[in-house]
Amino acid sequence: MRAECDYLVLGSGVAGLSFALEAARHGRVTMITKRSRTDSATNWAQGGIAAVLDPTDSFEAHVNDTMSTGGGLSHREIVEMVVRDGPSRIHELMDLGAQFSRHEQGRSLDLTREGGHSARRVVHAGDITGEEVQRVLLQAAAASPRIEIIEDHMAIDLVETSKFGGPRRVVGAYALNEDTGEVKTHLARATVLATGGSGKVYLYTSNPDVATGDGVAMAYRAGAELANMEFFQFHPTCLFHPQAKSFLISEALRGEGGILRLRSGDAFMERHHPMKDLAPRDVVARAIDYEMKRTGDECVYLDMTRERAAFIRERFPNIHARCLQYGIDMTKQPIPVVPAAHYMCGGVAVDDQGRSTLPGLWAAGEVTCTGLHGANRLASNSLLEGLVYGHRTAIAAREALGTASKTALAEVPDWDVGEAVPSDEAVVVSQNWDEIRRFMWNYVGIVRTDRRLRRASRRIAMLQDEIREYYWAHLVTRDMLELRNIADVAELIIRCASARKESRGLHYNLDYPHPGEEWQGDTRISRDTAPYIAHE
Numbered sequence: 001m002r003a004e005c006d007y008l009v010l011g012s013g014v015a016g017l018s019f020a021l022e023a024a025r026h027g028r029v030t031m032i033t034k035r036s037r038t039d040s041a042t043n044w045a046q047g048g049i050a051a052v053l054d055p056t057d058s059f060e061a062h063v064n065d066t067m068s069t070g071g072g073l074s075h076r077e078i079v080e081m082v083v084r085d086g087p088s089r090i091h092e093l094m095d096l097g098a099q100f101s102r103h104e105q106g107r108s109l110d111l112t113r114e115g116g117h118s119a120r121r122v123v124h125a126g127d128i129t130g131e132e133v134q135r136v137l138l139q140a141a142a143a144s145p146r147i148e149i150i151e152d153h154m155a156i157d158l159v160e161t162s163k164f165g166g167p168r169r170v171v172g173a174y175a176l177n178e179d180t181g182e183v184k185t186h187l188a189r190a191t192v193l194a195t196g197g198s199g200k201v202y203l204y205t206s207n208p209d210v211a212t213g214d215g216v217a218m219a220y221r222a223g224a225e226l227a228n229m230e231f232f233q234f235h236p237t238c239l240f241h242p243q244a245k246s247f248l249i250s251e252a253l254r255g256e257g258g259i260l261r262l263r264s265g266d267a268f269m270e271r272h273h274p275m276k277d278l279a280p281r282d283v284v285a286r287a288i289d290y291e292m293k294r295t296g297d298e299c300v301y302l303d304m305t306r307e308r309a310a311f312i313r314e315r316f317p318n319i320h321a322r323c324l325q326y327g328i329d330m331t332k333q334p335i336p337v338v339p340a341a342h343y344m345c346g347g348v349a350v351d352d353q354g355r356s357t358l359p360g361l362w363a364a365g366e367v368t369c370t371g372l373h374g375a376n377r378l379a380s381n382s383l384l385e386g387l388v389y390g391h392r393t394a395i396a397a398r399e400a401l402g403t404a405s406k407t408a409l410a411e412v413p414d415w416d417v418g419e420a421v422p423s424d425e426a427v428v429v430s431q432n433w434d435e436i437r438r439f440m441w442n443y444v445g446i447v448r449t450d451r452r453l454r455r456a457s458r459r460i461a462m463l464q465d466e467i468r469e470y471y472w473a474h475l476v477t478r479d480m481l482e483l484r485n486i487a488d489v490a491e492l493i494i495r496c497a498s499a500r501k502e503s504r505g506l507h508y509n510l511d512y513p514h515p516g517e518e519w520q521g522d523t524r525i526s527r528d529t530a531p532y533i534a535h536e
């Protein structure tokens with residue numbers, strides 16, 4: 001079973017949809033998405049999109065904020081390009097019908113401020129910005145006769161033709177149809193990874209269930225280079241409640257005056273950073289981790305009670321309603337919060353046009369490492385990156401239309417199940433799933449040490465052996481494939497974190513608490529090369 005298209009896009013978040021809309025101008029696009037088309041981190045984004053739209057703000061200020069958050073690893077030319085492209089991408093969304101929040105009195109956009117930003121520059125739609133962005137992009141995609149969206153299909157692996165004696169080139173992907181259990185070969189002139197992040201590799205995460213790092217794992221197995229996998233951003237404030245799964249309490253609350261307090265009421269951020277509650281995320285997450293370990297408390301509290309109740313209800317309707325659902329009235333009482341894995345700064349290494357190191361393979365969005373975020377991401381720069389790179393990558397990928405030969409596609413074999421049988425031991429999946437996420441949280445989380453990394457390294461090697469054996473013996477299922485992917489991503493994070501003998505940005509190792517000049521470069525890794533620091 002096989003199908004052919006010009007562009008195969010894996011993932012229906014902001015990056016995949018932005019790519020598809022631009023690419024559909026000159027080719028046929030097939031978009032495969034793991035669950036429903038709205039299951040994505042994009043749909044969950046609350047805070048907003050950073051872009052210079054206020055006359056008192058400047059590109060230079062946004063570039064400087066991004067560079068200083070990036071811990072010395074952001075690539076200036078990439079930061080400048082993304083920042084300068086931001087306003088056009090926002091106007092494009094508005095042209096598609098996006099309803100962003102505006103000031104009551106005037107027609108101007110209500111720009112909010114978030115941690116690490118020196119100006120109000122975050123465009124938002126109340127506190128459901130991502131949902132609004134995805135709504136208009138999906139609407140536009142649905143109106144295009146050249147875009148086909150296939151739901152409940154999970155890409156398993158990329159088709160790389162050197163495996164079959166052809167040239168080194170990606171020509172599509174094998175995808176599991178979840179309804180039938182069949183695996184189809186999707187062939188394409190250009191294949192685009194837009195599969196998002198990998199928060200599920202950690203026990204506590206703000207990410208949706210689809211975020212299992214599939215794109216990174218597929219690219220790694222196919223031989224592409226990856227970068228900066230040790231830099232994982234932990235959001236400082238997820239709702240702490242036994243029934244609340246992955247509910248984020250947006251940074252915008254601190255932007256609007258929220259204060260972090262201990263159970264005693266003590267406002268502790270002034271002890272950790274001069275910007276107090278508006279310090280960069282990594283500083284806030286580490287401060288909370290430190291205070292929780294020091295006091296033995298299970299959580300800290302985010303206090304909004306100084307603000308007017310009417311303002312809170314209007315500005316944060318979604319968060320207010322969700323907290324009420326769990327019996328917390330944020331207008332009257334502080335919200336219990338804990339840090340959680342939030343954003344993967346590393347990923348598939350791409351150039352300024354979204355090209356990976358494998359011919360035929362492009363990537364955009366959270367799955368990539370573009371050089372924008374460096375060692376730490378500035379809040380609200382990721383939706384921006386998805387918009388900018390989705391668009392740029394589609395323009396660049398046009399070159400693939402003329403290059404990939406039809407003969408190469410014809411020679412690709414279909415998926416071979418070999419001797420595989422249906423699994424009678426799904427417990428292997430659930431056991432290993434829990435084990436990986438827990439040791440990643442405890443040993444490779446917010447604060448690392450060499451000893452913890454060594455422990456994690458031994459465990460992942462053992463589990464990967466088991467997972468490989470299980471994978472080859474059984475017919476594929478989504479749970480099994482996701483397990484295989486989080487195991488590969490965990491291995492990559494551990495190897496890159498072990499190689500970086502310093503603390504910088506989001507990577508904090510107690511054995512090397514300071515940054516070192518010799519480590520000033522991206523960590524590169526591939527199937528064929530051990531992690532190394534790439535000095536520009």
Ligand SMILES: Cc1cc2nc3c(=O)[nH]c(=O)nc-3n(C[C@H](O)[C@H](O)[C@H](O)COP(=O)(O)OP(=O)(O)OC[C@H]3O[C@@H](n4cnc5c(N)ncnc54)[C@H](O)[C@@H]3O)c2cc1C
Nearest residue numbers: 011012013014015034041042047048155196365366380383
């Ligand atoms: C709770 C939350 C709040 C956030 N708030 C903000 C914010 O305010 N501002 C900001 O800039 N960023 C925010 N972020 C980050 C931002 O939302 C993401 O970085 C961004 O949306 C990623 O977009 P993407 O298109 O790369 O991936 P996603 O939006 O995650 O889309 C990935 C897509 O790939 C699909 N997929 C995955 N694996 C496969 C596979 N194997 N086969 C087929 N399909 C697959 C998924 O189903 C999904 O459709 C937030 C993230 C979270 C989780």
